[in-house]
Amino acid sequence: MDNDPQAQTLIARFNKMKEKYEEVERFGRYHPDYSTIMKEVRVSKREMDMHETIAAYKIKETELQSFLDEISQIVAYSVSDKIMVPMDGALFKDGGCGCGSGGGCGCQAS
Numbered sequence: 001m002d003n004d005p006q007a008q009t010l011i012a013r014f015n016k017m018k019e020k021y022e023e024v025e026r027f028g029r030y031h032p033d034y035s036t037i038m039k040e041v042r043v044s045k046r047e048m049d050m051h052e053t054i055a056a057y058k059i060k061e062t063e064l065q066s067f068l069d070e071i072s073q074i075v076a077y078s079v080s081d082k083i084m085v086p087m088d089g090a091l092f093k094d095g096g097c098g099c100g101s102g103g104g105c106g107c108q109a110s
Contacts, residue, residue, distance in 0.1 A: 001057050010048040017044040 001007050021041045024031045048054055069087045076083040
């Protein structure tokens, strides 16, 4: 990604828009440029996310996180199966628990 000038331009543009967004966010809807900045941030993020190099990077990043989660789980369970291992996106993968007890009650979020 460092060797892709277009990707770097899109990232820089998004970061500038993010700074503007943070400035506008302090005042919320009452800021005169609120709607314009909000739209520009969304457009800039979409452009960045749809770029081939950046999209491929994010896919690899997700795969790496899954691999690291798996390693963490193996290490934790080798010590004790009672150790809770935080997993990135576990709520979406496993259904999660809906009551906030951490899964101890056996309920499922639907």
